[in-house]
Amino acid sequence: MFDAGEFSPSSSAAAISAECFSSNSCFSSLSSSKKKKITSKNTRRFSDEQIKSLETMFETETKLEPRKKLQLARELGLQPRQVAIWFQNKRARYKSKQLERDYSTLKSNYDNLASQYESLKKEKQSLLIQLQKLNGLMQKEGGSKYCCGQEIDSIGLSEATKNNEMDGRPSLSFDLSEHGAKGVISDDDSSIKADYLGLDEDADRHLLKMVEAGDSSLTSPENWGSLDDDGLLDQQPNSTSYDQWWDFWS
DNA sequence: ACCGGGATTTAACTTACATCA
DNA sequence: GTTGATGTAAGTTAAATCCCG
Numbered sequence: 001m002f003d004a005g006e007f008s009p010s011s012s013a014a015a016i017s018a019e020c021f022s023s024n025s026c027f028s029s030l031s032s033s034k035k036k037k038i039t040s041k042n043t044r045r046f047s048d049e050q051i052k053s054l055e056t057m058f059e060t061e062t063k064l065e066p067r068k069k070l071q072l073a074r075e076l077g078l079q080p081r082q083v084a085i086w087f088q089n090k091r092a093r094y095k096s097k098q099l100e101r102d103y104s105t106l107k108s109n110y111d112n113l114a115s116q117y118e119s120l121k122k123e124k125q126s127l128l129i130q131l132q133k134l135n136g137l138m139q140k141e142g143g144s145k146y147c148c149g150q151e152i153d154s155i156g157l158s159e160a161t162k163n164n165e166m167d168g169r170p171s172l173s174f175d176l177s178e179h180g181a182k183g184v185i186s187d188d189d190s191s192i193k194a195d196y197l198g199l200d201e202d203a204d205r206h207l208l209k210m211v212e213a214g215d216s217s218l219t220s221p222e223n224w225g226s227l228d229d230d231g232l233l234d235q236q237p238n239s240t241s242y243d244q245w246w247d248f249w250s
Numbered sequence: 251a252c253c254g255g256g257a258t259t260t261a262a263c264t265t266a267c268a269t270c271a
Numbered sequence: 272g273t274t275g276a277t278g279t280a281a282g283t284t285a286a287a288t289c290c291c292g
Contacts, residue, residue: 044261044287063279085262088279093260095280 046086050076054083058090 046054053076057064064072064087073080 044285045259046261066278082261084278086260089260089262091279092281 046076046078050078054086054090058087058094062091062094063087 053072057068057072061068064083069080069083069087072078073083076083
């Protein structure tokens with residue numbers, strides 16, 4: 001499985017060993033205290049210059065053409081197989097680091113959204129309390145009221161909103177994407193999208209609707225997979241009823 | 251300053267798989 | 272379709288190095 005014209009690993013080690021040891025190039029960058037530890041066996045690590053050249057080449061191309069591999073090997077005084085193996089290992093390390101970076105980006109995005117979701121949930125709760133208080137006031141005044149071109153019954157809820165409650169969902173909710181929730185969601189709504197990096201607009205809309213739906217799917221890692229699930233949209237309450245409530249509040 | 255041992259890094263290897271002539 | 276050569280990813284090994292008590 002060696003490249004054409006290559007060598008046995010043991011002979012290469014001996015050759016590199018002799019080359020490094022005689023020139024001291026393999027550990028020229030080490031401090032004197034570190035050099036103490038070095039024995040005649042310590043001939044494995046490539047020199048700083050070799051690593052620098054390899055890194056530079058890796059930045060341009062992560063996979064070497066055979067011709068460039070031979071040329072680089074010649075320039076660095078390494079065997080072509082050593083260069084090939086270095087690139088293999090480098091690709092593996094790079095991939096691993098990239099995975100770590102991706103993970104931390106996704107995690108911070110998730111943490112952001114989770115905290116925004118929590119604050120929206122609190123805001124929604126306080127609005128519900130306000131609504132109850134207002135309902136109480138309206139009851140004291142007695143009789144039916146008209147709002148938004150529609151009659152409100154004795155407990156102050158429109159039919160549309162009552163229907164919306166039948167599925168056990170909270171009665172006060174609104175469509176952020178359609179209304180922009182200005183004046184209600186206030187400060188945070190524009191930052192929801194702005195803060196979320198790395199998702200396209202479709203995913204963005206899904207997330208907004210998850211926040212809007214008020215369930216726990218966003219805060220449960222086991223439900224992350226549902227970002228791509230169109231079923232999310234099925235959870236959305238009837239948005240037409242929100243228009244009347246929005247008019248009512250504004 | 252030195253030492254021992256666990257943790258980490260890295261060059262080299264093995265294996266499985268894909269591609270191509 | 273089969274075969275052999277070649278290259279790569281993924282996982283492993285072993286030696287060097289780091290780090291901490």
